[in-house]
Amino acid sequence: MKNSVRPVIPPKTIYRMSVYLRCLQRLRSNGIQTVSSEALAGAAGVKPTQLRKDLTHFGQFGTRGLGYDVAQLSKMISDLLGTNRLQPVVLIGVGHLGTALLSYRGFEEEGFEIVAAFDVDVDRHRDKAKKTPVFGMDRLGRVIRESGVRMAILTVPASAAQEVANALVEQGIAGILNFSPAMLSVPDHVMVKNVNLAIELENLSYFLQQ
Amino acid sequence: MKNSVRPVIPPKTIYRMSVYLRCLQRLRSNGIQTVSSEALAGAAGVKPTQLRKDLTHFGQFGTRGLGYDVAQLSKMISDLLGTNRLQPVVLIGVGHLGTALLSYRGFEEEGFEIVAAFDVDVDRHRDKAKKTPVFGMDRLGRVIRESGVRMAILTVPASAAQEVANALVEQGIAGILNFSPAMLSVPDHVMVKNVNLAIELENLSYFLQQ
DNA sequence: AAATGTGAAGTTGTTCACAGCT
DNA sequence: AGCTGTGAACAACTTCACATTT
Numbered sequence: 001m002k003n004s005v006r007p008v009i010p011p012k013t014i015y016r017m018s019v020y021l022r023c024l025q026r027l028r029s030n031g032i033q034t035v036s037s038e039a040l041a042g043a044a045g046v047k048p049t050q051l052r053k054d055l056t057h058f059g060q061f062g063t064r065g066l067g068y069d070v071a072q073l074s075k076m077i078s079d080l081l082g083t084n085r086l087q088p089v090v091l092i093g094v095g096h097l098g099t100a101l102l103s104y105r106g107f108e109e110e111g112f113e114i115v116a117a118f119d120v121d122v123d124r125h126r127d128k129a130k131k132t133p134v135f136g137m138d139r140l141g142r143v144i145r146e147s148g149v150r151m152a153i154l155t156v157p158a159s160a161a162q163e164v165a166n167a168l169v170e171q172g173i174a175g176i177l178n179f180s181p182a183m184l185s186v187p188d189h190v191m192v193k194n195v196n197l198a199i200e201l202e203n204l205s206y207f208l209q210q
Numbered sequence: 211m212k213n214s215v216r217p218v219i220p221p222k223t224i225y226r227m228s229v230y231l232r233c234l235q236r237l238r239s240n241g242i243q244t245v246s247s248e249a250l251a252g253a254a255g256v257k258p259t260q261l262r263k264d265l266t267h268f269g270q271f272g273t274r275g276l277g278y279d280v281a282q283l284s285k286m287i288s289d290l291l292g293t294n295r296l297q298p299v300v301l302i303g304v305g306h307l308g309t310a311l312l313s314y315r316g317f318e319e320e321g322f323e324i325v326a327a328f329d330v331d332v333d334r335h336r337d338k339a340k341k342t343p344v345f346g347m348d349r350l351g352r353v354i355r356e357s358g359v360r361m362a363i364l365t366v367p368a369s370a371a372q373e374v375a376n377a378l379v380e381q382g383i384a385g386i387l388n389f390s391p392a393m394l395s396v397p398d399h400v401m402v403k404n405v406n407l408a409i410e411l412e413n414l415s416y417f418l419q420q
Numbered sequence: 421a422a423a424t425g426t427g428a429a430g431t432t433g434t435t436c437a438c439a440g441c442t
Numbered sequence: 443a444g445c446t447g448t449g450a451a452c453a454a455c456t457t458c459a460c461a462t463t464t
Contacts, residue, residue, distance in 0.1 A: 019393070023393070037446070047435070048445095049435055056447065063445085065441070067446085082415045083412055083415070087411075096314050099310065100309065101310075101407070104307060107408060151418065175415070183229070183233070193414055200387055200405060202321075203221075203228060203291075203403065205293070205297055207224070207385065223455095246422085246424090257456080262426085263425085263457090272423075275422045424461105426459100426460090428458085431455080431456070432455070435453085436450085438448090439448085
C-alpha cells in the first residue's frame with residue numbers, strides 16, 4: 001500500500017521547467033503578459049503538448065482559449081524550483097575552472113551565491129581582489145555547518161574528487177555539482193549532477209562523424 | 211524504402227560510451243587487462259546488463275566466461291567516438307568562462323585542441339602568455355575555413371549567442387557546445403549541446419527540497 | 421563455472437487526438 | 443474559435459531471464 005506522496009516528477013520535466021522559466025523571464029522583460037503553449041514551447045525548443053504535459057504535473061495554470069499568464073507561471077516555477085530565495089553554495093577546488101566559476105556572474109543572477117571557496121592551497125589564484133573568501137580544506141566542516149549550505153560545486157582534480165566528496169557528505173552536503181571527470185560514489189540521499197566537458201565534446205564529435 | 215544506414219544509436223548509449231572509455235583508461239593505467247561487465251558497469255555507475263546492451267549496438271567484444279579485454283575495448287570506443295585523433299575546436303567569447311576553458315588542461319588530455327579563440331575585444335584577458343591565439347570576430351570565417359574546424363565552444367553572453375551561432379553555421383561549423391543561457395536555433399544538420407550551469411544548480415536545488 | 425549476448429517483458433517518457441473551457 | 447488539459451496510443455529506453463559460449 002502506497003501512502004500519499006507528492007507525485008514523483010520526471011527529472012527531465014524538472015530540467016525543462018528551468019528552461020521554461022528562462023523563456024518566461026525573457027518574455028516578461030519584453031513586456032509580454034500572456035503566452036500560448038505553442039509560443040512558449042517554441043521558445044524552449046519543445047513540442048506544445050510536452051509543455052502542457054509537463055505543467056500538469058504541478059496543477060492547472062492556463063486559461064483555455066487564451067494561454068498562460070507569464071508572471072503567474074514564472075512565479076509558480078520559481079517557487080517550485082526554490083529559486084525565489086537566494087541559495088548559498090560552496091565551491092571546492094580553486095583551479096582554473098573553479099576560479100572562472102567564482103567570477104561568473106551567471107549564478108547570482110539565477111539565485112545562487114557562492115558563499116565560500118576551499119582549496120588545499122589557500123593562496124591559490126588570489127590575484128584579483130575577489131569577495132568570495134577562500135579557505136583551507138580544514139575549515140570545510142565548520143563553514144558548511146555554520147552557513148547551512150546544502151549544495152557544493154566540485155572543481156577539484158579527478159584524483160581528489162572522491163575524497164572531497166566523502167568529506168562533503170560527512171558535513172551534511174546533500175547535492176554536488178561535479179565538474180571532475182571522476183564518478184563519485186555517495187549515499188542514496190545525496191544527489192550528484194555530473195558536468196563533464198570532455199564527454200560533451202566527445203558526444204558532439206561522434207554525431208558529426210557520419 | 212530504407213537504404214542501408216548504420217544503425218541509429220541511442221544518444222544515451224553514446225554518452226555512456228564516453229563514460230566507459232574513461233573507466234577503461236583508468237583500469238588500463240592500473241595495469242588491469244581484463245574486466246567483467248559487472249566490474250566495469252560498477253565503475254561507470256550503471257547496471258551490467260545496460261553495459262552489455264550498449265556494446266551490442268557496435269558488435270561483440272567480450273569473451274564468455276572471461277569478460278572484456280581492456281585495451282581492445284578502449285580502442286573500439288575511441289575509434290567509435292573519433293577520439294583517437296586530435297580534434298581541432300574553436301572557442302568564441304574570451305570572458306571569464308572562456309578564459310577558464312582556454313587554460314583547462316582537460317580538453318587536450320581527452321583529444322581536443324582549441325586552435326583559436328575569438329572575441330569582439332582582441333586584447334581581452336591576454337594577461338598571461340597563453341599559446342592559443344585570440345582573434346577578432348572578423349577573422350572567424352577565414353580561420354575556420356583554413357583550419358577545417360567543425361566544432362565550436364560558445365562562451366559569449368546570451369545577448370550575442372544567436373548572432374554568433376549564425377556566423378558559425380555560415381562558416382561551416384557543424385557542432386556547437388553552447389555555454390550561454392540562450393536557446394539557439396540552427397539548421398537541422400547542425401548539432402547543439404547546451405551546458406547551462408545555472409540550470410544544473412536549479413535542478414539540484416529542486417531535488418534537495420523535498 | 422563464469423560471464424557474455426539477446427529476445428521478451430517492463431518501465432518511462434513523448435505524442436496524438438480530442439473533450440472541455442472561456 | 444481558440445487553446446488548454448488529459449486519457450490513450452506510441453516510442454524509447456531499461457531490465458529480466460536465460461540460452462550460449464569459453
